[in-house]
Amino acid sequence: MRTGHLACLALVLSVAPAWAQEQTACRVLCAPEFHVEPTITFTGLFGAPRVTADDRIETREPRETELEVILSLGLPTRVRWLEFTVEAIFLPFDRDSTPELEFETNFGWLPGERTRGWVSSHFDVVDKFSSAERPTDRRAYTHKLNLELDTSVSIFNWLPEGRWLRGVELEGSLDYVATGLPKAGDIIDGRRFVDKASPWSFSLVFVLPVAPM
Secondary structure (H helix, E strand, O other), rough: OOOHHHOOOOOOOHHHHHHHHHOOOOEEEEEEEEEEEEEEEOOOOOOOOEEEEOOOEEEEEOOOEEEEEEEEEEEEEEOOOOEEEEEEOOOOOOOOOOOOOEEEEEEEOOOOHHHHHOEEEEEEEEEEEEEOOOOOOOOEEEEEEEEEEEEEOOOOOOOOOOOOHHHHHEEEEEEEEEOOOOOOOOOOOOOEOOOOOOOEEEEEEEEEEEOOO
16 A cells, blocks of 8 residues: 555656646646645544444544645636646555545635735535445445535745745635435444434645645
8 A cells, every 4th residue: 555655646746747847828727736735634523423332332433633645736727716626635644544536626715816815715526535434335435525615824925926935825624525424323343323424524734835836
């Protein structure tokens, strides 16, 4: 699995900067933007489900904090409020984890121009391709509908133009996974879900620009 992670990282690092250097006209899709995003995610944010094990004692599914690394390739369009993003997500300190892919359609509702470049926000409709989580799933990976509200703060916006740090952002992402999660009555790893799994999570994202610079 580590070999696959390294291969994916090498592919994105080598291809994205090359695309960003192309000087083609922006007709439909504009020059890609590549970011590396260290992320802290808090899962089960609201409504932690009750679960029972063999002893039939009810407990609450614990909330978890995960450290992720996201490789993000953004594809702006000529329509200023519309963008597409492809993300590869890894948990570098979890040996049992498998990478996830997300294919996003981003709808900007608060452009940075309105806040002098300090704050921007967009709503995302996401096809999340990740490990199967329901006992009825027949494949190891399934597609899930994910809705996100992302708000970014340009914490170094006060720096002069051209400085790399000026492009660094701190982003808050509120996520709602609408499909593909365990439901009430599902039995997973010997635990029976009394309630459906919580679809909510919140991520604190450090957006580090790689290309274009």
